[in-house]
Amino acid sequence: MVGNRPARLEQWERLRSGAGRIGDQRHRELMQEIMRGLADAVNVPGGYWIAGSDPRAGQHAVVGDWPLDELADILIATDGVSVAVDKYEVLTWTQIAGLCRTEGPEAVLNLVEEADASDPFGRRWPWAKPSDDKALVHLQVTA
Template sequence: MPGFAIAEAAGVGPDGHDRPSEDVVVVLPDAVVLLDGASTSRTDLPSGGAYARELAAQVAARLSAAPELDLAHLLAGAIRSVARHNGFAPGESPSSTVSIVRWDERIVEALVLADSPVAVFLADAVEVVADDRLRHLRPGSYRDRLSAGGGFGHDHVTALRESAERVARFRNQEDGFWVAEAVPAAAHRAMRASWHRADVRTVLMATDGVSCGVDDYGVFDSWDGMRALAAAEGPQAVLAAVRAAESSDPDGRRWPRAKPHDDQALVQIDFE
């Protein structure tokens, strides 16, 4: 079994108030599941974190009971089960990202649905499995207001809610983005990759509260830089470096974002 190191930290809500993390990590003997429940202002539905926890349990049960199943089929079944159990319908359901890394004696495979990327370090390269469709979909974004100096606060929460309502129209649509919600077919739109296990050295799995350190903030010049810090000081040091960058931009002007601090989860899997 490979070695593991996991770091997690709760962020804050869009209003800046503390609340429980909506990230979920499940470690199995031959797989890791990482989910990031989507925050929502709706009070008539369970939270994204509650949805992520229930979906993670369903995915983990299927991975354990039927390890031979294709990952997309497995995830589709889990999404269907959660939707049926709760009476969720498309557009009337919480949602979550899903990343799965699974391995056996020969193969390491990854599935990424929405923005929780997986970085796989080989002997002489790093390959990133990322789903950036949501990143490129920002109609009427609240980010414009932050860039102009609007800051976080009541008006930000209002702008974020309005932006989320516009983006929701593109959820699980051909011209939009795909995420775990109440559409099982979304699982088959996930990004996929696999490698010979003998070629894999390390895998990093991150929610976007951590991957932003590479993708947005420039805290790390590459995934290699993140891996180096995690190897030297542990994954908690990676989370702290990202959080320090956010603290240096308290109004979100430099790095417009939904919350002053997002939830963070980072999993380091060492195959060497």
């Protein structure tokens, strides 16, 4: 697991404590160490798959299906958006769907950008970089 590796733990502790910041010399050194450590886990069986590095990663996607009558919304989001739910905990998926319905996906992207900007040094939410690219697709299911 990536989060339990010593370099990642040091990086997060430095950011949380205020002893370091995203982009400082030690942060860059730790990122290089982390990336070297990930090389054996990316796009290999038993690891995790990143399509940006290798489009064949899509062949390893986790898929599921639901009865159409149980769906109201379908959300497809990059990790730059999903961080609002699973890391920042400033939105839920239900809230994101609601915002998409009433204000559109751009409203969600703006909220995530605001959250990113509120923690530029990664103290509240330790992160490898101050923000990530964001993409969000919302499909509203109608009968």
